[in-house]
Amino acid sequence: MSQSFDKLFDARGLNCPMPLVNARKEAGTLEPGQVLKIIATDRGSVADFQGWAKIAKNVELVSQETESVDGADVFVHYIKRTA
Amino acid sequence: MGSSFDTRAGADSSRVRALEDKVQELSKRLQELEERTPEDRVAIIVFSGDLDRVLAAFVIATGAAAMGQQVSMFFTFWGLSVLKKGTELSGKTLFQKMMALMSPGSSLNLPVSKMNYFGVGAKMLRSMMKEKNVSSLEDMIALARELGVRAIACEMSREVMGIKPSELAEGLESGGVASFLADSLKSRTSLFI
Numbered sequence: 001m002s003q004s005f006d007k008l009f010d011a012r013g014l015n016c017p018m019p020l021v022n023a024r025k026e027a028g029t030l031e032p033g034q035v036l037k038i039i040a041t042d043r044g045s046v047a048d049f050q051g052w053a054k055i056a057k058n059v060e061l062v063s064q065e066t067e068s069v070d071g072a073d074v075f076v077h078y079i080k081r082t083a
Numbered sequence: 084m085g086s087s088f089d090t091r092a093g094a095d096s097s098r099v100r101a102l103e104d105k106v107q108e109l110s111k112r113l114q115e116l117e118e119r120t121p122e123d124r125v126a127i128i129v130f131s132g133d134l135d136r137v138l139a140a141f142v143i144a145t146g147a148a149a150m151g152q153q154v155s156m157f158f159t160f161w162g163l164s165v166l167k168k169g170t171e172l173s174g175k176t177l178f179q180k181m182m183a184l185m186s187p188g189s190s191l192n193l194p195v196s197k198m199n200y201f202g203v204g205a206k207m208l209r210s211m212m213k214e215k216n217v218s219s220l221e222d223m224i225a226l227a228r229e230l231g232v233r234a235i236a237c238e239m240s241r242e243v244m245g246i247k248p249s250e251l252a253e254g255l256e257s258g259g260v261a262s263f264l265a266d267s268l269k270s271r272t273s274l275f276i
């Protein structure tokens with residue numbers, strides 16, 4: 001059940017607030033209805049993306065997953081541009 | 084029978100008129116309420132010139148801007164150091180010269196609020212941030228600009244401290260208490276850092 005996406009943004013290694021700030025820039029390049037996949041190592045990004053989706057009027061958080069890559073947690077977010 | 088019909092019609096039309104008045108009154112009150120409703124804005128006063136505090140201010144500012152908020156940052160007193168691009172001494176009074184020599188010449192020279200030890204603490208914090216791949220303060224200032232964060236330099240404290248407009252970065256607004264309040268009263272969040 002892998003979520004489909006239109007663009008991938010690799011935010012691994014970036015720290016607060018950069019995953020959010022850059023994801024927002026990337027989301028700006030999407031067409032309404034398209035989905036951005038973000039991969040981050042910043043643990044805070046989980047709550048950050050939830051907060052962003054709650055506040056912003058033009059994005060929706062489709063899903064979030066935590067994966068383990070070589071023993072390290074990687075946080076995957078799917079953000080859909082709605083308008 | 085005709086007269087009783089007329090009376091009812093008269094009663095109906097006066098009721099309609101009363102309703103129309105009520106609707107008009109309510110829509111006026113709604114408009115007033117809407118004017119007072121906070122907008123998607125964040126107003127931040129940067130009073131401190133400490134690296135750690137200023138960093139916190141810029142993380143909040145850039146994060147809020149990314150989340151679609153309109154952000155205004157008001158720099159006052161020690162916070163003005165963040166906006167300085169250099170120090171000029173000519174044309175200043177003795178006290179202003181002393182102040183200029185003892186305060187940071189730019190954001191690069193800001194001390195930390197604790198354990199500064201004549202600047203060693205600030206250098207340590209910067210290198211620890213770099214190690215953890217956290218953006219530097221200067222990167223965040225540039226980012227804030229790019230995201231459309233407004234920067235306002237407090238005119239009164241700039242005058243008191245004798246900082247010349249030419250010592251500050253370009254592209255700043257200058258203002259006073261009313262320009263801050265005009266923004267903060269319309270903001271959902273106002274911070275004093």
